[in-house]
Amino acid sequence: MCDETPQHDFQRLPSQFRRMPSNSTLAAQHQQAMAMFDPNVRTSREAPPKPDPSGVEYPRAASWAAGSCANVLNDEKGRQLFRCFLFQSLAEENLSFIEAVDKLKKMKSSDEKKFAKHILDTYASSINLSSNAMKRMKDTIESDSPDLEEFAPAVKEVKRLLENDQFPRFRRSDIYLEFLEELLPRSYAEKWATSFEALLGNHVGRHHFRLFLREIHAEENLRFWEAVVEFRSSKNKSSAMVNLGNVILKTYLQEGTLNEVFLPFGVRQLIERRINDREVDITLFDEAIKHVEQVLRNDPYVLAVYLASATVATGCAVVGCTIGQRTMERTRVLSRQPPTEQNEASAMRTRRGSVQKRIEKSHRRGAASVKSRKSAKASKMSVKSRKTGKSSSLKVKTKNRSKEDEASGKVQK
Structure with missing residues (x-):
């Protein structure tokens, strides 16, 4: 049997x-x-x-x-x-x-x-x-x-x-x-339209926000944010934390990397110095996270309720087209009355273009800042080399004059 x-x-x-x-x-x-x-x-x-x-x-x-x-x-x-x-x-x-x-x-x-x-x-x-x-x-x-x-x-x-x-x-x-979407309560998703923290703190909301950021080419900011969350969950001041900090630095903060996140020069420099000196603890990326959250809140979050290609399964806070119908990409919080289809598509393109321009401007500003720092460094080295050249020339002239004076003194004697 x-x-x-x-x-x-x-x-x-x-x-x-x-x-x-x-x-x-x-x-x-x-x-x-x-x-x-x-x-x-x-x-x-x-x-x-x-x-x-x-x-x-x-x-x-x-x-x-x-x-x-x-x-x-x-x-x-x-x-x-x-x-x-x-x-x-x-x-x-x-x-x-x-x-x-x-x-x-x-x-x-x-x-x-x-x-x-x-x-x-x-x-x-x-x-x-x-x-x-x-x-x-x-x-x-x-x-x-x-x-x-x-x-x-x-x-x-x-x-x-x-x-x-x-x-x-x-x-x-x-x-x-x-x-998770099948279980998501309506009240959770409704908060996404008014609370940036509620959006980032929710798995489903963050997932749809990531899809939206991917379409406007700003996903690296959220990826960096998630990497730092994982970094903070590791044991404080451990070798694993040091290694993870190095990985985050090389992946998101190194100049010229594919997923580079633009930070103020002083913030990036402080992170690099602390990692090199092995002064790594849970506060390593605090200032960087404040800056990235501000960037996400000021630019992409204004369109967070227009999450690209997303339909919350419970139909609670966001409604929109199916994933295959990306041409319209219409999503709207239920508490608002949806406008006509043509106006909504036009508004969507206008908002998306505005956010894209602001992000590109921020990226250009960051790139220009890097370029200006390099130019300033090159200019400083050039000035230093000119000063060094003038100093050497002056020393040679002084030495030649002393030799001439000495020779003329001997002739007079």
């Missing part, structure tokens, strides 16, 4: 009937698990079902992206949504390995060795582990009495991979943002 029990039904059996699957069942499970790593088979595999949003409030779902990966893994529906994301990212095996080890720890000692070998055979070639962690797993499986604590280093490495690689992507993924 156990041989015919599918893998997903095995978990639902009462505890008194639950026992270790036979060799034939393990072989079938192994073949099914290995299919996730075969690109030819994977395309035909059915994606895991998304969790039902009913019974989930927005604060609960929003908390999954806060803090560490443990927040989403400890929530049943959050874990299922994370599994769907990992399936799309071809990284589902990492979560499956962690769950298999958790299942192993709950088994009876008589079944441990067989299932431990099943875990090793299934995931050894697919998960990214250090040689030491892999060796400890193999050694304990080959022993007469496997020690499950030997799996701990492997689990730790896989969790670290999920934390540092997949979890940050999950927080920005479409699948997570779409799930």
Whole structure:
């Protein structure tokens, strides 16, 4: 009977009937698990079902992206949504390995060795582990009495991979943002039109604001803001904070970089000096963030309610065209009466052009400031070289005159 029990039904059996699957069942499970790593088979595999949003409030779902990966893994529906994301990212095996080890720890000692070998055979070639962690797993499986604590280093490495690689992507993924949009209360989105802080502090609002900034070529400001938020969440004065500060400097603040954020010269210079002197703490980018928030508030935020290509799923604060109809891009806060279609399109183009010109002017002003600093530096060096040349010439003339006076004195004698 156990041989015919599918893998997903095995978990639902009462505890008194639950026992270790036979060799034939393990072989079938192994073949099914290995299919996730075969690109030819994977395309035909059915994606895991998304969790039902009913019974989930927005604060609960929003908390999954806060803090560490443990927040989403400890929530049943959050874990299922994370599994769907990992399936799309071809990284589902990492979560499956962690769950298999958790299942192993709950088994009876008589079944441990067989299932431990099943875990090793299934995931050894697919998960990214250090040689030491892999060796400890193999050694304990080959022993007469496997020690499950030997799996701990492997689990730790896989969790670290999920934390540092997949979890940050999950927080920005479409699948997570779409799930949040289904739960977004009307009152949350209505605040976006009146509060810049409410817009930046909300995952969904910030996502649509980013889409808008991308269309007016100012996305780097929000990317920098988000990078600093991540920087501040790291351990204060740690080596990780120093490294992340260096990455932010090279990515957003270095002159000529693709995503350069224009800052006042003194602010940029202070950040560079503190990083070079390793005086890095949570306040490193405070002045830069104040400047960037002011830029976003004064220019793009005036069109924040006209989020490009966005339709809030709940229909609460922003209404507009579908993503495919970018030609009109009409969005409006529900509390306002929408004008005619022609006037709205014209107003949209006018506002967007105005914001674009102001941002380009700001960029030109920043570039001109950089150019003037370089010119001033070159001019200063030129003046210094001329002064040095004059001084050398004067010394030569003085020396020649002294020689002439000395010669004339000898002649008179």
